[in-house]
Amino acid sequence: MPRIKIIDDRTGHVREIECSGFNLQYVQSTGNGVIQKIRELNNGKYDSRHWIKNEFYAPLAQKIKDKFKEKVPEFTSVNINKILFIEDTDYMGDELKRDDDVMWIKKAPKQLTILTGYEFIIESREFWTERISKEQIIALIYSCLKQIDGDKLRTPDVKG
Known part of the structure; x- marks a missing residue:
């Protein structure tokens, strides 16, 4: 588990955060x-409905990229560290209709990218x-x- 140490050189006060x-x-x-900036967000609350799931999905994405990078040349430019995986924990779907998406990708808001x-x-x-x-x-x-596709998105070939 990461630990952050903040040391005040003037007072010698040490603050440790796990x-x-x-x-x-x-x-x-x-x-x-x-x-x-130093970032390592793997698991935590993103907002009132979403949890950060990089701890679970980023390793899968990296394995996919590594496995298919020769067959899918576009994967060579994909940087998994620049993808935030979030999951809506409040959403309730209709198991009979099943007319909604399970997972999709979008551009991050500019402010999130900057921060x-x-x-x-x-x-x-x-x-x-x-399920x-x-x-x-x-x-x-x-x-x-x-x-x-670089810093933009192309139209999906499969929707889900």
Whole structure:
């Protein structure tokens, strides 16, 4: 588990924080005022409905990229570290109709990209991901990754 130590050189006061993830921003006292960022957000609450799921989905995405990078040339430019995986934990679907999406990709809002470095968000619905197989989740992540075209998205070949 990561631990953050903040040491005040003037007072010697040490503050230690244990965490499951972090997004640190700081300005160096000797620098030119540019905000520096260190990010490792893997699991935590994103907002009132969504949980960050990078801990679970990013390793699957990396395996998909590694396995198919020679067959899918577009994968060579995909940076998994620039994708935020979030899951809607409140959504309730209709198991009979099944006319809604399980997982999709979108561009991250500009402010989120500036603050965290994430360029894309892959969003899923827990209601459905709990009801499908790991293989189906892998296929959905694959489809999302195929849509990444540099810093923009192309039209999906499969919708789910």
